[in-house]
Amino acid sequence: MAQLEAQVQALLNAQQQQASQITQTQGQIAQTQGQISQTQTQLDEVRTRVAKVPAGKQPIQAQSIMAGAMPNTTFTFGGFIKMDGMYTDTSDGRIVDGSAGRLFYVPAAIPVAGAGADGGDGYTDFHAQFSRFNFSMDTVTDNGDKIKAYLEADMFGGGSNTFAGNETSTNTYALSLRHAYVSWNHWLAGQTWSNFMNAEVLPDAVDFLGPTDGVIFVRQAQLRYTNGGFSVALENPQTTMGAYRTGVRSNSGDSSLPDLTAKWQTKGDWGLFSVAALLRQFKYQDETDNGAALSVAGKFNLGKADDLRYQVNGGKGIGRYMALGLGPDTVVDADNDLHAQDGYGGWVAWRHLFSPKVRTNLYYAQALLDNDVEYTGYGVTERAQSWHANVIYSPYPKLDLGAELSWGQRQLEDDRSGDFKRIHTSVKYSF
Known part of the structure; x- marks a missing residue:
């Protein structure tokens, strides 16, 4: 059992x-x-x-190019290819070969030598360094939150090897960072246009920038908050200094406070208007000074075929923010004390459409630096001005063929001045 x-x-x-x-x-x-x-x-x-x-074609990619991204993310790629060709004539000597002034209009690069100076024959430059590309990743969450990542680079200002920038044979140029930021709803963190700047009103120029003498133009790292037409930002501080009575430039990163910027902007069918403010601290070793500046910019539509654009700037210590640093933020005296310098500038531009394929732009720009000659001496820039006129033909919506005539002048505190003349042509295809 x-x-x-x-x-x-x-x-x-x-x-x-x-x-x-x-x-x-x-x-x-x-x-x-x-x-x-x-x-x-x-x-x-x-x-x-x-x-x-x-029929006869296959998809480029069967799955998402952003396989590791958040749901509801779209990816875009864009940029343009641009070839610039220019003939330049300067009255007081040549602009240094390979410098930025040979690639686009830089007021500080205009040679000034004085009586008897001879600029010699004109000179020609071709380059494609301003060609650029960008990546953008945009996400909208189920809750309606908006997240964006943006990266943009061009070939201007970089170098990666012995032959970088050598026009003898290779014309090799490395990538240069322009923009790199992430935004989440009202917040932005990373490198992009300064909040003190208004890129939307820049004129339609053949030159890289155009009215450089009086324009606010800075890209830098920042933390920004935007709500409607109002924005405020903490931005990377940097002090540019002029040496006592020599005009020799140097930089200081000793500032303990970030640059503070605030802007209010409104727009409509009539155009666009903005006002921006800048507060700064300057510091070199143990010496400090402060600065403040304002910028007013706008675009006014004069009908379907015309618009008027402008910008007016001024303040104490506006130095590196205006005219690509035509003047320093501060000057160091014999005792190493800092003295923030006053600067003023602006520009105005008229744009006219002859047809959907042909347009023209005429603009004038000027910068005035109120130097304290007791500290700067008389060999520094007092003012710069320029006129520009161009015609741009677009046989196709994304292809621009442009030609621009430019005249510029830089004047020193001792009344010496140098003239600049250029014929600038370009071919640009955007994608």
């Missing part, structure tokens, strides 16, 4: 074990069927996308 009971119990245990294995196998079969169904759905989606491709 005992042996019989043991055999019955063994049979029951074997039956239970078989039942458990059957249940487990059924679960695995169901899971496999689910995976097969999911794979079939993906294949159907791919077939649908392929079916939409014209």
Whole structure:
């Protein structure tokens, strides 16, 4: 009887074990069927996308290019290819070969030598360094939050090897960072245009910048908050200094406080208007000074074919923010004390459309530096001004063929001045 009971119990245990294995196998079969169904759905989606491709063509990529991104993320790629060709003539000597002034209009680069100076023959430059590209990743969450990442670079200002920038054979140029930021709803963190600047009103120039003498132009790292037309930002501080009575420039990163900027902007069918403020601390070793400046900018539509654009700036310590640093923020005296310098500038531009394919722009710019000659001496820039006129022809919506005539002048505190004349042409294809 005992042996019989043991055999019955063994049979029951074997039956239970078989039942458990059957249940487990059924679960695995169901899971496999689910995976097969999911794979079939993906294949159907791919077939649908392929079916939409014209005959003889295949899709570039079957799956998302942002496979690791958050859901509901879109990716865009853009930029332009630009070739610049220019002929330059300067009255008081040549602009240094390979410098920024040979690539676009830089007022501080205009040579000034004085009476008897001879600029010699004009000189020609070709380059494609301002070609650029950008990546943008935009996400809208299920809650409606907006997240953006943006990265942009060009080939101006960089160098990566012995032959970088060598026009003898390779004309090799490395990438240069322009923008790199992330934004989340009202907040932005990273490098982009200064909040003190208004890029929307810049004129339609063939030159890289255009009215450089009086323009606010800075890109730098910052933390910005925007709500409607109002924005405020903490931005990277940097102090540019002029040496005592020599005009020699240097930089200081000793500031303990970031630059503070605030801007209010409004726009409509009539155009655009903004006013921006800047507060700064200057510091060199243990010496400090403060600065403040204002900038007013706008665009006024004069009808369907014309608009007027402008910008007026001024303040104490506006130095590196205006005219690509035509004047320093501060000057160091004989005792190493800092003295923030006053500066003023502005520009005005008229734009006219002859047709959807042909447009012209005429603009004037000026900067005035109120130097304290007791500290700066008389060999520093007092003012700069320029006139520009261009015609741009667009045979196709994204292709621009441009030609621009420019005249500029830089004057020193001792009344010496140098003139600048340039014929600037360009071919630009945006994508």
